[in-house]
Amino acid sequence: MALIPGHTWLFLLTLHVIYSSLVPVTAEEETSECREQEYKDQLGNCKPCKQCDAGHELSKECGFGYGEDARCVSCRSNRYKEDRSLQKCKPCLDCGLNNRFEKGNCSTTSNAVCGDCLPGFYRKTKLSGFQDMECIPCGDHPPPYEPHCEHSHITSVNKYYP
Known part of the structure; x- marks a missing residue:
């Protein structure tokens, strides 16, 4: 069979198509x-x-x-x-880092459960009505109507150096 010059690529492509249709390909080989x-x-x-x-x-x-x-x-x-x-x-949640009491311990199957804020701290309420996870210090001028700050007076400890 004589090939017409310039048509060698067409002959090779035809052979490739015929060969690939004869060799079965499994799904595993397609996605190795x-x-x-x-x-x-x-x-x-x-x-x-x-x-x-x-x-x-x-x-x-x-x-x-x-x-x-x-x-x-x-x-x-x-x-x-x-x-x-x-x-x-x-x-696990670290309640201490959030200035809160730990109500339930962390175990391999459950997260720690944080309770109320530590004395002298409160949780901000967002506009959506939800509260922040972290408790923040009441400070010198606590927010009005914040029950955690009403009776907590944080006093600073002054060190005396003679």
């Missing part, structure tokens, strides 16, 4: 990469990442083909996770 929440097992198959129970998270990242040997481990100190999921443990 695993998705966001999948790892590759030893056979190269994509498998869903493990979900860990409440109070546990995966020991390493899992997804996009990685994490075959990931296992569920308990949340680290001051971290929690409330349900069975792929999520990581979240940091």
Whole structure:
């Protein structure tokens, strides 16, 4: 078969189309990469990442083909996770940093629960009616009608140096 000069590319394209229609392609070969929440097992198959129970998270990242040997481990100190999921443990609320009493402790399965403001502090009420998470000092001139500041007199400690 003689090729007409300049038509070699057309001949090669025709051969490629014929060859590709004869060779079956599986779905796995089309997408050799695993998705966001999948790892590759030893056979190269994509498998869903493990979900860990409440109070546990995966020991390493899992997804996009990685994490075959990931296992569920308990949340680290001051971290929690409330349900069975792929999520990581979240940091617990620190009530002291928000100048509030701690009403309920943080555990591996539940966040800390903050109570009222510490003495000498109050929570601002926003225009929406909701209150800020953080309690702020009442100060020398507390806001009017703020029950947490009415009877709290913060006195400064003066040091005496002879």
